[in-house]
Amino acid sequence: MNLPTNHKKLIEWVNECAALMTPDAVEWCDGSEAEYQRMAKVALDSGVAIPLKKRPNSLLFRSQPNDVARVENRTYIASKTKDDAGPTNNWIDPVELKTTMKALYKGCMKGRTLYVIPFSMGPIGSDISKIGIELTDSPYVVMNMHIMTRVGTKVLEALGSDGEYIPCLHSVGQPLEEGESDNGLWPCAELDKKYIAHFPEERLIWSFGSGYGGNALLGKKCLALRIASVQARDEGWMAEHMLILKITSPEGVSKYVAAAFPSACGKTNLAMLVPTIPGWKVETVGDDIAWMKFGSDGKLYAINPEAGFFGVAPGTSMDSNPNAMHSVDKDTIFTNVGLTEDGDIWWEGIGYPAPGKLIDWKGNEWEQGKSEGTAAHPNGRFTAKASNCPSIASNWEDPKGVPIDAILFGGRRPSTIPLVHEAESWEHGTFMGSIVGSEITAAALDLKVGSVRRDPMAMLPFCGYNMGDYFHHWINLGQKPGVQLPKVFFVNWFRKMADGRWLWPGFGENSRVLEYIFHRCEGKAKTVDTPIGKIPAKGEISLPKGVSEADMDELLKVDVEGWKKEVADIRANHYPKFGERMPKELWAFLDRLESRLNQA
Numbered sequence: 001m002n003l004p005t006n007h008k009k010l011i012e013w014v015n016e017c018a019a020l021m022t023p024d025a026v027e028w029c030d031g032s033e034a035e036y037q038r039m040a041k042v043a044l045d046s047g048v049a050i051p052l053k054k055r056p057n058s059l060l061f062r063s064q065p066n067d068v069a070r071v072e073n074r075t076y077i078a079s080k081t082k083d084d085a086g087p088t089n090n091w092i093d094p095v096e097l098k099t100t101m102k103a104l105y106k107g108c109m110k111g112r113t114l115y116v117i118p119f120s121m122g123p124i125g126s127d128i129s130k131i132g133i134e135l136t137d138s139p140y141v142v143m144n145m146h147i148m149t150r151v152g153t154k155v156l157e158a159l160g161s162d163g164e165y166i167p168c169l170h171s172v173g174q175p176l177e178e179g180e181s182d183n184g185l186w187p188c189a190e191l192d193k194k195y196i197a198h199f200p201e202e203r204l205i206w207s208f209g210s211g212y213g214g215n216a217l218l219g220k221k222c223l224a225l226r227i228a229s230v231q232a233r234d235e236g237w238m239a240e241h242m243l244i245l246k247i248t249s250p251e252g253v254s255k256y257v258a259a260a261f262p263s264a265c266g267k268t269n270l271a272m273l274v275p276t277i278p279g280w281k282v283e284t285v286g287d288d289i290a291w292m293k294f295g296s297d298g299k300l301y302a303i304n305p306e307a308g309f310f311g312v313a314p315g316t317s318m319d320s321n322p323n324a325m326h327s328v329d330k331d332t333i334f335t336n337v338g339l340t341e342d343g344d345i346w347w348e349g350i351g352y353p354a355p356g357k358l359i360d361w362k363g364n365e366w367e368q369g370k371s372e373g374t375a376a377h378p379n380g381r382f383t384a385k386a387s388n389c390p391s392i393a394s395n396w397e398d399p400k401g402v403p404i405d406a407i408l409f410g411g412r413r414p415s416t417i418p419l420v421h422e423a424e425s426w427e428h429g430t431f432m433g434s435i436v437g438s439e440i441t442a443a444a445l446d447l448k449v450g451s452v453r454r455d456p457m458a459m460l461p462f463c464g465y466n467m468g469d470y471f472h473h474w475i476n477l478g479q480k481p482g483v484q485l486p487k488v489f490f491v492n493w494f495r496k497m498a499d500g501r502w503l504w505p506g507f508g509e510n511s512r513v514l515e516y517i518f519h520r521c522e523g524k525a526k527t528v529d530t531p532i533g534k535i536p537a538k539g540e541i542s543l544p545k546g547v548s549e550a551d552m553d554e555l556l557k558v559d560v561e562g563w564k565k566e567v568a569d570i571r572a573n574h575y576p577k578f579g580e581r582m583p584k585e586l587w588a589f590l591d592r593l594e595s596r597l598n599q600a
């Protein structure tokens with residue numbers, strides 16, 4: 001066979017995997033439009049995809065009810081020792097896990113084609129980018145990878161005959177018998193056979209049994225966060241769960257902000273924000289992941305390793321995120337949303353009532369106000385090209401990256417945490433990141449409603465090694481000679497009054513906070529020193545309609561009693577988890593914060 005590469009190690013690995021998984025055919029992906037359309041036809045012919053008359057070049061997929069989201073309890077960091085995976089990751093001994101998974105992989109691609117997807121995370125040729133090769137038996141994965149990454153022959157060319165790549169093995173785990181087809185059913189394995197496995201020392205990813213999102217599109221959370229975070233630790237850079245945005249003032253000066261929020265806290269909305277303040281412009285560089293490296297000038301440069309958005313559909317509307325809505329006008333893959341009679345999509349929170357009878361994400365007839373459940377699954381998604389996003393920054397693919405001026409942390413915190421406060425130093429910023437948390441809003445996973453789930457740097461499900469060491473890595477980076485560190489801020493758009501009233505409107509009005517942060521980066525806006533850090537001086541943030549002076553005072557108040565409880569929770573329940581690996585510098589910050597609060 002004429003192969004598109006002479007990379008011996010890669011060819012051997014593909015052959016080995018094919019021998020184990022026994023697909024009917026092996027196809028090397030070239031990344032072309034023709035290939036995308038061929039995959040679409042395979043998905044349409046098997047009945048798994050549905051064409052959408054109302055959206056050019058777009059398809060709807062419906063998954064099985066047991067395959068609708070990332071499966072954190074089936075996700076493993078199989079480092080050599082349990083301690084290296086740390087207290088926040090699931091661990092299985094790598095030898096044992098490989099034995100279990102090899103038995104599952106045996107013959108698992110029977111009746112299917114093995115697709116070899118060469119992909120680049122980041123612009124090809126950037127020295128921050130990395131190459132991965134995903135082997136999969138899912139045309140849905142091939143199509144999504146075409147949108148989410150840079151795929152094809154050009155990647156093999158960049159790899160050459162001995163370049164480094166991260167092997168990513170994936171199977172939906174449902175072989176087909178002779179003459180059998182998927183027959184309209186999304187293929188996947190039972191929950192207890194799903195494994196999303198990472199072997200960090202080997203830079204290796206094995207995924208089995210799920211066809212959905214981050215479980216199957218292995219460039220995203222598996223490579224760009226879990227494996228990349230380990231590489232970043234070893235090589236002195238940062239792989240973070242952060243959006244990247246560009247903000248330009250009326251005077252035409254641009255600054256770049258990276259922001260980490262736990263999943264489902266509105267990262268995509270912030271990345272695509274339409275400012276309400278006249279003359280300001282916000283543009284999108286990335287909505288989920290940032291890879292950041294110090295340049296020779298000492299600045300921290302970030303790239304978005306992805307090429308598309310895998311966004312949560314429900315709640316996305318022309319009000320909440322018009323740029324996302326326009327990104328999905330065409331060339332989009334929708335998963336687990338409602339289907340209208342005239343061949344369009346619909347979801348809860350799309351901003352208009354369901355037009356007539358729908359088919360819900362489970363494939364059943366559904367009528368608004370009459371049928372049970374929701375038309376779209378709460379984790380229903382769109383996969384859209386970044387290049388179709390109206391707010392995409394013209395330099396979003398600059399191989400050098402963009403220089404980061406500020407890093408933001410945040411979460412859903414109805415109380416205690418003010419609208420914005422600023423760290424006094426990089427170490428203080430690391431402390432802020434280490435205590436990020438989000439309030440539990442629904443009784444789920446045995447967690448207490450109203451309690452805070454700590455999600456340090458929003459990396460809890462995505463850090464590929466011991467988080468105590470990850471905190472050390474952050475501190476160490478700040479001590480590199482000659483670096484110009486970004487300012488660090490903690491923001492909270494989600495403050496409520498005791499009666500449940502939202503204090504801050506959020507969405508486009510968040511531009512007022514971004515404007516303040518921009519001014520801080522220019523050394524302009526005035527601040528007040530408080531026990532928790534720097535707070536904007538009165539009048540530095542302009543008031544949106546509906547927010548009174550009294551509301552703003554409340555939004556920026558330091559709630560001493562609330563913070564004391566916060567400190568007590570961190571001291572008792574959060575930091576001790578990391579034992580000896582917890583940096584003493586962060587314990588010292590906690591002590592300092594406590595004594596300052598006691599003196600307040």
Ligand code: OXD
Nearest residue numbers: 070214262263264288
């Ligand atoms: C995502 C997530 O899908 O963080 O981006 O869960």
Ligand code: MN
Nearest residue numbers: 241262263288
């Ligand atoms: Mn994410």
